Amino acid sequence: MPSSSAPPDTTRSAIWLAIFAGLCASLVSIGLARFAYTPLIPSLIEAHWFSASDVVFLGAANLVGYLIGALIGHPLARRTSNKTALRLMMLAVTLAFFACAFPLSVSWFFGWRLLSGIAGGAIMVLVAATVLPHVPAARKGLASGAIFVGLGLGIAGSGTIVPPLLSLGLQQTWLGLGVLALALTAASWFAWPPAASHATAVMPAKSAPATINPSVYLLFAQYAFMAAGLVPAMVFLVDYVVRGLGAGQHVGALIWVMYGLGAIVGPVSYGLLADRLGAKPGIRLVLAVQAIAVGLLSVSSAFAALALLAVIIGSFPPGIVPLALARVHELIPDHHQQQIAWSRATVSFATFQAISGFAYSALFNASGGRHELMFVIAAGAIVGALLLELVVHLRARREDKICASPTTA
Structure with missing residues (x-):
């Protein structure tokens, strides 16, 4: 993590206000805009707003928008x-919620889901x-976790708010989510740090390459x-429980709430893990646990097992x-270079997320709706992330041995 501390004129209350604004932004733009869609998938199909294949396709629209927004x-x-920019993006998500209450066509819905994804990526x-330059260096991991806990709150909130809203109707559900997004946008409007105090947060038009590390x-x-x-x-869990296992909408909502509880705990606990254990070993540990959990999801049907796996x-x-983000800060000390590297990391994430969204959608439809296959492939991708580091580590050791060995005539 960077050694620089927060500006001396940044008060504790100003820091928490900035974190609150960041939390609201992540809650609205990703926590609600992306994850509230998942528990709505069965209802969108059953209400005949769109076909099953269209509903999955529309879910991928948000992922494509996320890539555009990151760029x-x-x-x-x-x-x-x-x-x-942050205020405008939160307003865009709010407007998208209201627009989605009117299923005029697939293209109309796709456009608004795309816009909500763009806002999420930009945020x-x-x-x-915008927020972390105001936070002491020793607390940046915890602070970033607090900012992104909004994602978890959105997931948990969608699992608890969506079912009662659905009892009023699908259109009323979208309108209710729009009202909630509008309230959070208003609550955070004046909590963002003043422009003068975070002028360094905006990157210059031209910067040197982030790093060659x-x-x-x-x-x-x-x-x-x-x-x-x-x-x-993220996309199929509720549909797997409701339609794949035939457990019903109520059980699907409960499992999604458990997923949301895990999402609330995740950012802060992972941030603390980065502060105390270090980002690199933390990533290894998390990947190993996640690979096992996602793999088990493909063979689990009991409620207790599903609930535990959903939390993890x-x-x-x-x-x-x-x-x-903590790993970026470990590897790159310069603030501007950190921003460049984080932006590129987000683009990398968003690119594969969007590609994966459409690939999984196509495979899901081609396989006749086999949820288990999706989870097996997902576990393989996480294992791949672990193996990448192993391959790079072994290659580096081999190169070191070659360099250290005496040259022969």
């Missing part, structure tokens, strides 16, 4: 400011750069595999963000 986040901030690359590129590759590994549970797996999507 345009910093250019947008340079033309306005971090604070203005992901900007929010840490091979470990950074290894992280990019691992982060991409992680993205491929978390998509199936739910901690992964939001939890890995502060852990990967």
